[in-house]
Amino acid sequence: MEEEDDLTDNVTVPSTTAKHENRIIVHVDIDCFYAQVEMILNPLLNGKPIGIQQKNIVVTCNYIARELGVQKLMSVKSAKEICPNLILVNGEDLKKYREMSEKIYQALQTFSPLVEKLGLDENYIDVTEQIINNLSEGATTKTLMGNLYGETDGKNQNPCTCGCEERLVMGSSLAQEMRNHLKSELGITCCAGIATNKLLAKIAGATHKPNQQTTVFPSSALELIASLKTAKNLPGIGSCTANKLEEIGVISIEALRQVNIAQLNRTLGAKLAHHIKQLSYGIDENLVKITDKPKSIGAEDGFPIVRTISEVREKMKTLLNRVLDLVTRDGRRPSTVKLTVRKVFHQQGSKSNLRECRQTSIDWGSSSTTDRPTKIVNVLMTLFEKMVTTDGRVWQVTLLGISFSGLQAKADSKNSLLKYFGARQNDDTQQLPPAKRARIDEPSSSNNASLPMSNCSSSDQQMLTCPKEFDPTVFSQLPRDIQMELISSAATGVSPQKKASPTSNKPRNLLQYFRKL
DNA sequence: CTGTGCAAG
DNA sequence: AATTCTTGCACAG
Numbered sequence: 001m002e003e004e005d006d007l008t009d010n011v012t013v014p015s016t017t018a019k020h021e022n023r024i025i026v027h028v029d030i031d032c033f034y035a036q037v038e039m040i041l042n043p044l045l046n047g048k049p050i051g052i053q054q055k056n057i058v059v060t061c062n063y064i065a066r067e068l069g070v071q072k073l074m075s076v077k078s079a080k081e082i083c084p085n086l087i088l089v090n091g092e093d094l095k096k097y098r099e100m101s102e103k104i105y106q107a108l109q110t111f112s113p114l115v116e117k118l119g120l121d122e123n124y125i126d127v128t129e130q131i132i133n134n135l136s137e138g139a140t141t142k143t144l145m146g147n148l149y150g151e152t153d154g155k156n157q158n159p160c161t162c163g164c165e166e167r168l169v170m171g172s173s174l175a176q177e178m179r180n181h182l183k184s185e186l187g188i189t190c191c192a193g194i195a196t197n198k199l200l201a202k203i204a205g206a207t208h209k210p211n212q213q214t215t216v217f218p219s220s221a222l223e224l225i226a227s228l229k230t231a232k233n234l235p236g237i238g239s240c241t242a243n244k245l246e247e248i249g250v251i252s253i254e255a256l257r258q259v260n261i262a263q264l265n266r267t268l269g270a271k272l273a274h275h276i277k278q279l280s281y282g283i284d285e286n287l288v289k290i291t292d293k294p295k296s297i298g299a300e301d302g303f304p305i306v307r308t309i310s311e312v313r314e315k316m317k318t319l320l321n322r323v324l325d326l327v328t329r330d331g332r333r334p335s336t337v338k339l340t341v342r343k344v345f346h347q348q349g350s351k352s353n354l355r356e357c358r359q360t361s362i363d364w365g366s367s368s369t370t371d372r373p374t375k376i377v378n379v380l381m382t383l384f385e386k387m388v389t390t391d392g393r394v395w396q397v398t399l400l401g402i403s404f405s406g407l408q409a410k411a412d413s414k415n416s417l418l419k420y421f422g423a424r425q426n427d428d429t430q431q432l433p434p435a436k437r438a439r440i441d442e443p444s445s446s447n448n449a450s451l452p453m454s455n456c457s458s459s460d461q462q463m464l465t466c467p468k469e470f471d472p473t474v475f476s477q478l479p480r481d482i483q484m485e486l487i488s489s490a491a492t493g494v495s496p497q498k499k500a501s502p503t504s505n506k507p508r509n510l511l512q513y514f515r516k517l
Numbered sequence: 518c519t520g521t522g523c524a525a526g
Numbered sequence: 527a528a529t530t531c532t533t534g535c536a537c538a539g
Contacts (some may be wrong), residue, residue: 058529073527119526119533238524271536272523331529338520357520503537522537 014461021164021218024126024171026290028108028178029194030211033121035062037100037145038089040187049083059091063210093119103186105291111178115289124198125178126288131170141166145176146192146213149204150220158219165217168194172215179213197282200224202235221282231256234279241276243266256280263300297330298403299323300340307399312384315400323402324373336361337376337408337423339383342399356400358383362408 030036032051039045039062039220049065051058058079068083079086091097101120108115114126133142158166175192182188192213193205203224204216216224226235231253232242244267245251247303250259256282264273278284299322327334338359360383362376380402388395 034523055530071527075527121526235522240523271535294532294533298532302530336518359519361518401531519539523535524528525533526531 021196023126023128023196024131024167025198025201026127026171027205028123028190030121030188030190032060032062033095034057034060034091036188037096041096045087048087050087050089051079051432053088054092090138090464100185104182104188107182107185108178111174114290116288116289124288125283127174129173130298131167134170141169142171142173144215145172146215147208148218149207149214150223160217160219164196168215169218175213184471197284198237198288199279200282215438225280225282226253228253236279238274241268252278295407296403296405297323298401300401302399313381316380319400319402320373320377323404327404330409333364334407335408337378337379341387341397343418344396344398345386357386358386
C-alpha cells in the first residue's frame with residue numbers, strides 16, 4: 001500500500017480527538033521547584049524575592065521575584081540591576097532537589113502505582129484505574145475542580161456522551177487531592193493538568209500558573225494544541241525535528257496538520273512523521289511508564305582542551321571516582337562501562353560537535369574495592385585509544401564521559417526476597433496510603449499487588465513477561481519488584497536449579513518455590 | 518549487542 | 527537568552 005497523498009492520513013484523524021481514549025492522565029508540575037525547596041528549607045526567605053544561582057545565571061526564581069521583573073535564565077548581573085534586594089541562593093548542588101523530588105514521587109505513588117517522573121519537578125500519573133473503581137462504586141460525579149480549558153462561557157457546547165467528561169471531572173478532584181496532599185505533607189505547591197493523554201495533560205496544566213490546575217475535555221483538544229502556535233512547542237518535537245520541519249516550510253501547528261504525509265515521511269521517517277502528525281491533533285498514545293531505578297549511571301565533564309594521554313588519564317581518574325561513588329550509592333552492580341569523548345579537529349569552520357563512544361563489558365571478577373578504580377581506568381584508557389590514538393594524528397579532546405549500565409541488583413536473596421516475605425506478613429496495604437486516597441483497596445478481594453485484569457490498556461502493557469522457568473499464574477500475582485528480580489535472576493542464570501535437585505538442603509533458595517514443576 | 522542521534526528538564 | 531549535564535529511547539548495522 002503506497003500512500004501517495006496526504007488525504008489518506010488525514011481521513012484517519014478523527015474530528016474529535018481522543019474519542020477512543022479511556023485513560024485519565026494527570027500531569028503535575030512543581031512551581032519554580034528549586035526556589036520552593038529553598039524556601040521550605042529556610043522559612044526566613046518567605047515573603048522575599050529569591051533567585052537560584054548556578055554559575056553566573058539565575059536559573060529560576062520565586063514568584064515574588066518574578067513580579068519584580070526577574071526572569072528565568074537571567075544573568076546575575078541584570079537580575080541584580082532589576083531587583084537589587086534579590087536574595088541569591090546557590091543551587092549548584094542538586095542533592096536537596098533530588099531528595100525533595102523523590103519525596104514528591106513517593107507521595108504521588110500513594111494515589112496510583114503508575115507514576116512516571118520527568119526530570120526533577122514533573123510527574124505523570126495514570127489514574128484511570130482509580131477513577132473506574134470510584135465510578136463502579138457508584139461515586140457521584142463531583143463538580144469540576146479548578147479550571148476548565150476553553151468553553152469560556154461556562155457552558156459545555158457539545159458534551160461528549162462517551163463518559164470521558166465525567167471521568168475527567170473525577171480526575172480533577174483526584175488532582176486536587178494530590179495537590180492538597182503535596183501541600184500539607186511537603187509544603188509544596190504545584191500545577192496540574194488533567195486530560196486523556198500525556199500530551200494534553202502537560203499542555204493543559206501549563207495554561208494556568210502558579211498553584212492551579214486545568215482540565216481539558218477532548219472536545220477542546222484541537223483548540224488547546226492550536227494555542228501552542230508553533231510545531232516546535234509540541235513536546236516531542238525538539239530542535240532537530242523543528243529544523244527539518246522548517247526546511248519543508250512547516251512552522252505552525254496548522255501547517256503540520258496540513259502537510260503532505262508522504263513528504264513528511266521522507267523528511268522524518270514514517271514513524272516519527274506519523275507520531276508528530278498525531279501530536280498536532282492532540283493524539284498521544286504514549287503510556288505512563290513507571291519510573292524504575294535508573295538504567296545507567298554516569299557523568300561527563302567538558303573542558304577547554306586536552307592533548308596528552310597523561311592529562312586524559314588524570315581527568316579520567318577524577319571522573320571515575322565521581323561516577324563510582326554514584327554507583328556505590330546506588331547499590332547495584334554494573335556489567336558494562338561506556339566511555340564518551342568529544343573530539344575537536346579544527347576543520348574549515350565546522351562545529352565538529354562530534355561525540356563518539358565505545359563500551360565494553362566489565363569483569364568485576366577478582367578485584368578488591370581498592371583495586372577497582374585503577375583497573376577500570378585502564379579499561380577506559382583502552383577504550384580511549386580505540387577512539388583517538390589509533391592513528392598517529394594530532395588530537396584534542398574537550399569532553400570525557402563515563403557511564404555504567406547493565407545495573408543488576410546484587411544477587412543476595414537474603415536481603416531481598418527473604419526480607420520481603422518478612423515484611424510482607426505484617427501488612428499488605430501499608431504502602432497504600434490513607435484509604436480515602438483513591439479507594440483502590442475497597443473491594444479488598446484483590447490488593448494492589450496484582451493490578452487485576454482491567455481493560456485499561458495502560459496497565460496491560462506494564463505487565464512483565466514471565467520467564468519460562470516460572471509458573472505464569474504465580475508470577476502474575478507477585479509484586480512488581482519481585483517479578484523483576486525473578487526475571488533478572490532467570491536472565492543471568494543466577495541460582496540455576498538443576499532439575500530441582502532436592503538434595504541441596506543448603507540455605508534453600510526462595511526462587512525454587514516459584515519455579516514450574 | 519554496539520554505537521549514534523534526538524529529546525527533555 | 528544559553529549551554530551543559532544526565533538519562534532514556536529509537537534506529538541501524
